[in-house]
Amino acid sequence: MNHPTDRPTNRLASETSPYLLQHRHNPVDWYPWGEEAFARARAEDRPIFLSVGYSACHWCHVMERECFENDDIARLMNDFFINVKVDREERPDVDQIYMAAVQAMSGQGGWPMSVFLTPDGRPFWGGTYFPPRDIPGRPGFPRVLRSIHEAWTDRKESILNAAGELTGHLGSIGQIPASDGELDASLLDNATRHLTRAFDPRHGGFGPAPKFPHPMDLRVLLRAHARSGDEHALHMVRFSLDAMARGGIYDHLGGGFSRYSTDDEWLVPHFEKMLYDNALLGSTYVEAFQLTGDAEFSRVAREVFDYVIGRMTDPEGGFHATEDADSEGEEGKYYVWTLDEIRSVLGPDRADVFASVYDVTARGNWEGKTILRLPKPLDEAAAALGKDAEDLRRELAEDRARLLEARARRVPPGKDTKILTSWNGLMIAALADGAHALGEERYLDAAERAAGFILDRLRTSDGRLLHCYKDGKARFNAYLDDYANLIDGLTRLFEATGRPRWVASALALADVMVAQFLDAEQGGFFYTGVDHEALITRPKDVYDNATPSGNAMAATALARLARLSGRSDLEEQARRTLRSVRLVLEQAPMAAGQSLIALDFLIGPSREIAVIGGEDRDEQVAALRAIRSRFLPLAVVAPTPPEPDDQAEAARLVPLLIDRPAKQGRATIYVCENFTCQEPVFVDRLAEALGGG
Structure with a gap:
């Protein structure tokens, strides 16, 4: 986005967040979140205008x-309010609290979020986007500013009373009433029924537009199918994943998914690309490939991971946060095509074939341009063209590469290069799980580099995590999901590599997480640590949104780590966390997908698989790939590390590796259930040992 740079800068110029820096030349007298702004508001008895967003919004x-670039509007803001700008990705704690307030006041939320606060931070009025002048159904921002100022001047006492009541309500959010029911498979069956009712049988996915991908819910359905053989559960997953991968929400040239689709049929995306979406969807396509063997799911997963490694990886190893929806001030401009542009790159004959497959027409399918999509599967497109499907597939791959090269010469969308611990944890887990399933060691290399970067650069000397890294600086106390997501990623990285550093770090962070975030009275975890900055309430994150809830990921990570380490205290915390939100699992399962994934794992029957390396390291890798080629959601895997010096440490941390020798110098697999093991087998008998599970 282009900004006037001839204006003087405001206080945001010293920040590192790309979103805050975008506003550094605004004539608004912005403050970053902090005591300086609140002290001035108290001293001058002025309300605070809080604006929350993110760089790709x-x-x-x-x-x-x-x-905010309008001088007249900025003057009203500066005269009447203390103005605070927050990047929701840097301060998800602030975003959670005030988004809940906006939703309570208006019945809806979103970004930009616009909230008016008392000088001590209590919200009393809010909304989202406001235009510069009145439009039907939405007041202009100048009218809002004047009205709030007049209300503060004339009716301050009533505003303070309302703010107090709303703040009291916010304190109760996340406190779920106790439920006496069991934590058992009936909750998974109930979730499947809810998802079946919400399923869109025509276009896939759940519910009407805007359509979000729902990766956690799709993974719940995969587990429901594995547990009960429910064929419709599998159909909902396959149909949805296929529809999304053929739709405009998917980048057919560069790989990766956009945030969501604005229509029912996945054609028109909101073009921003988020690291977390691609981590969660990458994991989902890997699991669908493991369960079905469908090569298309494997292809999409590879392209997602290749996109992240190629476009979203920092030179130091961490993964960047987002790519913008806009380039040159226009949403989607970087991604869309005209028929003439396609012809200029491919030539008329190849262009006509490509256009017929990818829905490119002279008229376009969106605002006179074309968003590439596959209206029908490639085999059907080949039949309609009278072409061999494999020949067409090769031809289109060449064409996509040429178009991607041409697209790379366009002005790219902006990128938010900050590195967030929580989102990196999700991507580390996805790459670790996908590496052996897809036969790509480089995915493991990328995951290990990222994990090492986070542990080396976003951890304090006393073992605490930090939330965000940008421009050589790590900032902000980590939140619950930073710990939970990273613990899960590190655990899965150990399962893929056997290197003890990863499981040792996961265990150390689990102990910090329990000490800092545990709700000892109600069970589960608070979103902020015990010594975090005092806010108007201490939030508790129990509902999935675009990312899994912090409590759901804590339960997931602790359960898996407990099965590897034999730490029964960690498993008990996982169970207690799920018990604390059982009512959500029962009554709102579509807001509890990750908790249901954790539940499926905890109720088992669990499997523990030790993969002991022999004289040939490649044979152990082959065993790991054979295991990861199968969908085994109830299993943990413990390989011996490749470095002999690490093997004693790995066995100390993971009891499954104790007294499990390699037989005849060969890679040897011990398949166990609840730490009771079958006779060891070699790779050629692994399928028999794993059976149907």
Whole structure:
């Protein structure tokens, strides 16, 4: 996005967040979140205007362009309010609290989030995007500013009372009433029924537009199928994943998924690309490939991971946060095509074939341009063209590469290069799980580099995590999901490599997480640590949104780590966490997908698989790939590390490796259930040992 740079800068110029820096030339007297802003508000008895967004947010850019760069509107803001700008990705704790307030006041939320606070931080009025002048159904921002100022001047006492009541309500969010029911498979069956009712049988996915991918819910259905053989559960997953991968929400040239689709049929995305979406969807496509063997799911997973490694990886090893929806001030401009552009790159004959497959027409399918999509599966497209499917597949791969090269010469969308611990944890887990399943060691290399970077650069000397890294600086106390996601990623990285550093770090972080975040009275975990900055309430994150809830990931990570390490205290915390949110699992399962994944794992029957390396390291890798080629959601895997010096440490941390020798110098696999093992086998008998599970 282009910004006027001839204006003086405001206080945001000293920040590292790309989103905050986008606003550094606004005529608004912005403050970053902090005591300086609140002290001035208290001293001058002025309300605070809090604006929350993120760098890839299209409507955030629009409101900035229309309102925050408008001198007259900025004057009203500066005269009447203390103005605070927050990057929701840096301060998800602030975002959670005030988003809950906006939803309570207006019935809806989103970004940009616009909230008015008392000088001590209590919210009393809010909304999302406001235009620069009145439009039908939405007041202009100047009218809002004047109305709030008049209300503060004339009716302050009533505002303070309302703010107090709302703040009291916010304190109760996340406190779920106790439920006496069991934690058993009936909750998974109930979730499947809810998802079946919400399923879109025509276009896939769940519910009407805007359509979000729902990766956690799709993974619940995979587990429901594995547990009960429910064929419709598998159909919902296959149909949805196929529809998304053929739709415009998927980048057919560069790989990776956009945030969501604005229509029912996955055609028109909101073009921003988020690291977390691609981590979660990458994991989902890997699991679908493991269960079905469908090569298309494998292809999509590879392209997602290749996109992240190629476009979203920092030179130091961590993964960047987002790519913008806009380039040159227009949403989607980087991604869309005209028929003439396609012809200029491919030539008329190849272009006509490509256009017929990818829905490219002179008229276009979106605002006169074309968003590439596959209206029908490639085999059907080949039949319609009278071509051999494999020949067409090769031809299209060449064409996509040429178009990608041409697209790379365009002005790219902006990128938010900050590195977030929580989102990196999700991607580390996805790459670790996908590496052996897809036969790609380089995915493991990328996951290990990222994990090493986080542990080396976003951890304090006393073992605490930090949340965010940008421009050589790590900042902000880590939140619950930073710990939970990273613990899960490190655990899965150990399962893929056997290197003791990863499981040792996971165990150390689990102990910090329990000490810092545990709700000893109600069970589960708070979102912020015990010594975190005092906010108007201490949030508790129990509902999945675009990412899994912190409590769900804590239960997932602790359960898996407990099965590897034999730490029964960690498993008990996982169970207690799920018991604390059981009512959510029962009554709102579509907001509890990750908790249901954790539940499926905990109720088992669990499997523990030790993969002991022999004289040939490649044979152990082959065993790991054979295991990871199968969908085994109830299993943990413990390989011996490749370095002999690490093997004693690995066995100390993971009891499954104790007294499990390699037989005849060959890679040897011990398949166990609840730490009771079958006779060891070699790779050629692994399928027999694993049976149907």
